[in-house]
Amino acid sequence: MILIVLLMGFLMSKLYIVGVGPGSKEYLTQIAISTVSSVDVVIGSKRALDLFGIKAQKHELNVKNMKNMLNQSIIMVKEGKNVALLSTGDPGFSGILKPILELEPHIDIEVIPGIGSVQLCAAKLKIPWDTANIVTMHGKGISEGIIDIINNGKPTIILPNFQPSELVHFLIEKGIDHQRKVAICERLSYEDEKIVKMSLKDVLSEEFSYMCVMVVY
């Protein structure tokens, strides 16, 4: 009997990968809120957890414990718990969906999309993003491939994963015109959100938050 109950729990439990948007509560979706309030365990970064009034068990995710916590979330689902893994922005773009699918593609997963930093950046700068190149540098270094992308006539929206000046240094060295226009959107949706426009070469002498999206026009 106990075995049947445990098996039923396992069969019905789910891992929800919940996009929480760019950071402000205003960009949280109703389905993200209702999903988080319905699960047994919530796992996310401090800034993601702080968006919700969580009554369930919660665990903070950070760079150091990331792999362990993702594994733990899978184990908890296998034990019969419903778990929400919070992913900033949208889980499917440089988010938590990919590492989870790599770790365990066979458990029951539901993805709740969120408003991504690329979307919000495009909206703020009035760029129809079906006309833009979209590039993430997360999980990879700077490679020559970026040069052809930046030169293909479309605006390029980039998640840098390091200081934008590092990328700009590389671009200028590879012959990209240092007068090309750039926009940098920092801490989108937060009270101290900042959007600046400058030429490529001016980026070299500036520092930006880790939370920034860069557009090369």
Ligand SMILES: C[S@@+](CC[C@H](N)C(=O)[O-])C[C@H]1O[C@@H](n2cnc3c(N)ncnc32)[C@H](O)[C@@H]1O
């Ligand atoms: C690990 S990626 C996560 C991207 C996320 N899944 C998304 O859809 O926005 C983290 C990067 O997203 C960007 N980012 C996330 N939130 C941001 C915000 N509020 N403002 C500007 N950039 C942000 C930054 O480039 C940051 O380095």
